[in-house]
Amino acid sequence: MTANKKSPSIGSIAKLIAIATLASKLFGFVRQLVIAAAFGIGAVSNAYTYAYIIPSFFLVMLGGINGPFHSALVSVLAKKDKSMAAPIVETVSTLVSIALLVVTTLIVVFASNIIDLSGSQLAPTTRQLAILQLQIMAPLALLAGLIGIGFGTLSAVDSYLLPSISPLLSSIVLTFGVGYILWRFGEQINTPEYYQLGALVLAGGTVAGGILQWLAQLIVQWRLGMGTIRLRFNWRLPGVMEVFQIMTPAIVSSGMSTVNLTIDLQFVSGIAGAAFAISSANFIMLTPLGIISNIILVPFLPIFSRLAAPENWDELKVKIRQGLFLGALSLLPLTAIFMSLALPIVKLAFERGQFDANASELVASLLVVYGFGMVFYMARDVLVRVFYALGDAKTPFKISIINILLNALLDYLLVNSFGAPGLLLATIGVNIISMIAFLWILNRRLNGLPLLQWSKELVGLFVATTVAGFASYGVSQGLEQVVGNDNLVLLLLELSLASAVAIIIFGLIAIQLKLPELKILTNKIRQKLGSS
Numbered sequence: 001m002t003a004n005k006k007s008p009s010i011g012s013i014a015k016l017i018a019i020a021t022l023a024s025k026l027f028g029f030v031r032q033l034v035i036a037a038a039f040g041i042g043a044v045s046n047a048y049t050y051a052y053i054i055p056s057f058f059l060v061m062l063g064g065i066n067g068p069f070h071s072a073l074v075s076v077l078a079k080k081d082k083s084m085a086a087p088i089v090e091t092v093s094t095l096v097s098i099a100l101l102v103v104t105t106l107i108v109v110f111a112s113n114i115i116d117l118s119g120s121q122l123a124p125t126t127r128q129l130a131i132l133q134l135q136i137m138a139p140l141a142l143l144a145g146l147i148g149i150g151f152g153t154l155s156a157v158d159s160y161l162l163p164s165i166s167p168l169l170s171s172i173v174l175t176f177g178v179g180y181i182l183w184r185f186g187e188q189i190n191t192p193e194y195y196q197l198g199a200l201v202l203a204g205g206t207v208a209g210g211i212l213q214w215l216a217q218l219i220v221q222w223r224l225g226m227g228t229i230r231l232r233f234n235w236r237l238p239g240v241m242e243v244f245q246i247m248t249p250a251i252v253s254s255g256m257s258t259v260n261l262t263i264d265l266q267f268v269s270g271i272a273g274a275a276f277a278i279s280s281a282n283f284i285m286l287t288p289l290g291i292i293s294n295i296i297l298v299p300f301l302p303i304f305s306r307l308a309a310p311e312n313w314d315e316l317k318v319k320i321r322q323g324l325f326l327g328a329l330s331l332l333p334l335t336a337i338f339m340s341l342a343l344p345i346v347k348l349a350f351e352r353g354q355f356d357a358n359a360s361e362l363v364a365s366l367l368v369v370y371g372f373g374m375v376f377y378m379a380r381d382v383l384v385r386v387f388y389a390l391g392d393a394k395t396p397f398k399i400s401i402i403n404i405l406l407n408a409l410l411d412y413l414l415v416n417s418f419g420a421p422g423l424l425l426a427t428i429g430v431n432i433i434s435m436i437a438f439l440w441i442l443n444r445r446l447n448g449l450p451l452l453q454w455s456k457e458l459v460g461l462f463v464a465t466t467v468a469g470f471a472s473y474g475v476s477q478g479l480e481q482v483v484g485n486d487n488l489v490l491l492l493l494e495l496s497l498a499s500a501v502a503i504i505i506f507g508l509i510a511i512q513l514k515l516p517e518l519k520i521l522t523n524k525i526r527q528k529l530g531s532s
Contacts, residue, residue: 024168025287029349031171031178032283035202036355038182041276041362042190043126044198049275050119050126051133054107055206058100058144072243072388089153089221091240093146094231100142107138118266119275125192129199136203143210150217166216170209177205248393263408264423267415274420277359281366284349285338289374292330293381300382304389313446320386320442321454325517327378329510332461336469336502338371341476341495348491362420369421373428380431383438390445399437403430457513464509472502 039045107114111134115127122130147166181189181201189198300323307316338345342364351360384396407430414422443449476498485491510518 047129055137055140133203169212174205285370323382340473342367369424468502468506
């Protein structure tokens with residue numbers, strides 16, 4: 001955004017986002033831990049997973065950092081004078097609210113039909129709980145849109161703290177709600193007579209958290225002079241249609257992810273507990289991925305937007321490479337750790353209360369697959385943001401349409417062969433194909449990318465990941481044979497030593513590749529350690 005004051009550096013932005021997101025993710029872990037302890041992978045938690053598909057789409061895709069609302073507002077407002085922001089934001093908020101009020105009403109009315117789209121094989125009790133929860137959480141459609149608009153507005157003026165930390169509010173409400181009924185009723189909470197109470201607390205806590213997120217960002221937005229609650233219908237205002245030109249296809253493109261998830265859960269709805277098991281593995285994966293994704297994507301999106309003109313494409317290519325390689329260098333050591341240490345990680349995180357050893361085995365098998373796919377997920381998201389910065393939301397939309405058909409085909413082939421992990425393999429396959437398609441199109445549009453050089457260096461990083469993973473697994477198995485892992489201390493010892501081995505070996509091999517991004521990353525780490 002045009003302003004007189006100097007914008008903060010990528011490093012300072014990344015540090016702020018990292019700290020705020022880490023705090024949010026840690027409390028999110030506590031929330032997931034409490035839910036797992038209270039409900040295990042039973043009827044209430046499984047019903048919540050199905051009911052949360054649509055609200056999650058709105059909160060993550062529309063209301064989250066890097067969603068289409070956030071990306072569209074940043075892409076447009078970053079190029080505008082600050083004095084133009086409030087009218088644009090208030091007009092967009094008014095028009096979006098009208099549309100999302102209609103959506104909210106439709107969700108309430110057709111909740112049973114929506115649940116049946118993804119959970120036709122659910123047990124009757126689980127289905128009824130899911131319908132009830134979805135009806136309660138329907139207002140999140142409206143709230144998420146307003147949250148996403150606010151986050152994009154705040155990011156455009158380099159205000160990153162609240163967007164990164166605000167999910168903490170939702171986690172706090174939900175954790176205390178579930179924690180209270182778990183303390184009040186104990187293990188009874190997971191019995192049929194208490195199913196409805198548990199469902200009400202989960203759904204109600206989620207909505208209350210959404211309300212808090214919106215109110216918090218609205219206050220900051222108002223104080224910064226970036227708009228408040230005001231009805232504006234001037235859709236011809238310069239900048240408004242520009243926002244919708246990016247936002248509309250991006251929303252539809254993001255909506256394709258929900259279509260894919262609906263198809264995915266339809267294939268596993270007959271597998272007991274599979275939906276919540278996937279949710280648990282996904283949460284472990286998203287804890288580091290969300291932090292790293294926010295650190296990379298949030299500061300890079302305005303930079304991509306400012307380099308969108310053809311005369312800046314050489315610098316844009318450098319920033320694209322930095323986004324991809326910083327993501328790979330950050331995530332691939334975690335890939336080695338997640339794939340080699342999945343079971344002890346899940347045992348440490350969740351195995352208590354109603355979450356037993358069988359649940360750990362199922363979630364661990366899913367975490368292995370998630371670990372493999374993290375870097376492709378990140379790479380695809382970096383490339384999508386480049387298209388948004390170039391003012392092109394149509395290309396990601398077209399590719400997402402193709403992905404639906406491809407995802408359904410891969411689900412059919414892989415779920416039948418591998419069960420629930422096959423569903424995640426299908427998703428990874430779709431992400432890899434999308435990433436390749438985006439790179440090919442950008443290569444043509446930006447008059448060439450050094451793809452051969454990038455590929456050789458990425459192969460080197462994958463070799464480092466493989467060696468690190470096997471070494472980590474060897475250390476883990478050796479420790480289990482010698483001292484076991486039957487208590488918290490031994491589990492922590494096993495994970496700490498095996499993870500350290502993976503990180504050290506990956507780093508030693510990566511150093512040999514002499515990547516400029518590795519120097520950037522290590523310099524930042526040294527600076528943080530030196531200043532701490």
